[in-house]
Amino acid sequence: MWSIIREAFDKTLLVAKAYGILHITNSYLCTVALAYGPSMIPAINLTGDLILAERISPRIRKVGVGDIVVVRSPVVPSRVVTKRVVGMEGDRVTYLPDPHNSDEVRSIVVPRGHVWIQGDNIYNSKDSRDFGPVPYALVEAKLLWRVWPPKDFGPMQHIAR
Amino acid sequence: MSFQPALQAPAATPISQPLARAPHPLRPIMKLLSYIKQWKSAARETIARASIAAQFLSLIHITDAYICSTTLVQGPSMLPTLNYSGDVVLIEHLSHRLGKLEPGDIVVVRSPVDPKKIVAKRIVGMEGDRVTYLTEPSYSESSRTVLVPKGHVWIQGDNVYASADSRYFGAVPYGLIQGRAFLRIGI
Numbered sequence: 001m002w003s004i005i006r007e008a009f010d011k012t013l014l015v016a017k018a019y020g021i022l023h024i025t026n027s028y029l030c031t032v033a034l035a036y037g038p039s040m041i042p043a044i045n046l047t048g049d050l051i052l053a054e055r056i057s058p059r060i061r062k063v064g065v066g067d068i069v070v071v072r073s074p075v076v077p078s079r080v081v082t083k084r085v086v087g088m089e090g091d092r093v094t095y096l097p098d099p100h101n102s103d104e105v106r107s108i109v110v111p112r113g114h115v116w117i118q119g120d121n122i123y124n125s126k127d128s129r130d131f132g133p134v135p136y137a138l139v140e141a142k143l144l145w146r147v148w149p150p151k152d153f154g155p156m157q158h159i160a161r
Numbered sequence: 162m163s164f165q166p167a168l169q170a171p172a173a174t175p176i177s178q179p180l181a182r183a184p185h186p187l188r189p190i191m192k193l194l195s196y197i198k199q200w201k202s203a204a205r206e207t208i209a210r211a212s213i214a215a216q217f218l219s220l221i222h223i224t225d226a227y228i229c230s231t232t233l234v235q236g237p238s239m240l241p242t243l244n245y246s247g248d249v250v251l252i253e254h255l256s257h258r259l260g261k262l263e264p265g266d267i268v269v270v271r272s273p274v275d276p277k278k279i280v281a282k283r284i285v286g287m288e289g290d291r292v293t294y295l296t297e298p299s300y301s302e303s304s305r306t307v308l309v310p311k312g313h314v315w316i317q318g319d320n321v322y323a324s325a326d327s328r329y330f331g332a333v334p335y336g337l338i339q340g341r342a343f344l345r346i347g348i
Contacts, residue, residue: 020216072334073336074312074334075312076311077335111274135271135276135334135337137272137276137337138337
């Protein structure tokens with residue numbers, strides 16, 4: 001009987017170790033993000049794309065304008081959103097707050113320690129035009145390589161404005 | 162007797178005497194392989210020890226990042242609760258993930274103006290609360306009331322006279338909270 005317990009314990013330990021390695025890789029190196037929704041059309045499909053996202057760039061401050069980043073939402077903290085960085089701290093960002101109804105254009109200087117994120121599809125995107133500039137520490141990962149669907153396999157397009 | 166050679170050995174010619182062997186082209190690689198064979202057991206033991214060390218370090222790291230860690234907190238903004246010259250406090254990282262933070266908790270938060278800095282302040286208001294605060298306590302009695310937006314918290318240092326907190330940089334998104342300080346380790 002003890003041998004069964006011993007074997008169960010060993011197997012559990014093995015699973016725990018494998019999970020630990022997987023978790024550390026997922027949290028600090030590279031993770032897979034499922035991005036869906038209309039706010040990043042055409043860069044990301046409406047029905048969802050699986051995209052590799054690396055977590056090293058935000059830590060070493062290598063995130064810049066034009067990168068698509070995974071950001072923890074400042075409005076619903078349990079959610080993460082995928083948007084494009086349009087302005088870093090100190091940049092002057094010009095944006096349309098309500099493109100459906102008016103041509104009004106507003107301009108803002110991104111404060112220190114913050115970034116301005118916008119979805120590519122400004123007609124249907126809740127982003128910094130709604131919740132303001134986002135503190136840089138909320139940027140969690142940078143999208144790198146699209147993995148699914150297979151017809152879209154390849155690097156994410158980098159567009160510098 | 163004059164010395165007479167026993168046999169007249171023929172002059173060395175390329176035909177009758179074997180040549181010195183040309184070095185085998187793979188000789189250095191074979192030497193390397195034999196070294197590797199000798200050190201195989203040592204290498205195996207090294208890898209086993211290194212993997213034990215890696216597992217131990219990752220266990221320590223997971224405990225430190227997700228359960229409990231220690232921090233040195235210094236500065237005048239949390240007087241008299243925390244000392245000016247530094248206090249070692251224990252931070253637990255479970256409450257903020259479970260959503261169990263309340264006004265009155267001392268939290269450790271990544272600064273919204275300098276992402277490299279971590280500050281320790283007290284939560285004064287959660288999302289939806291109405292917070293009244295003194296804008297310039299050293300100079301005037303003027304106060305302001307603000308509604309904490311959704312997904313944010315309002316943090317203030319206990320020492321309002323010398324604290325850069327939400328009165329200066331506004332409400333802080335909940336996602337910036339790193340942990341809650343619950344114990345001071347003091348002598």
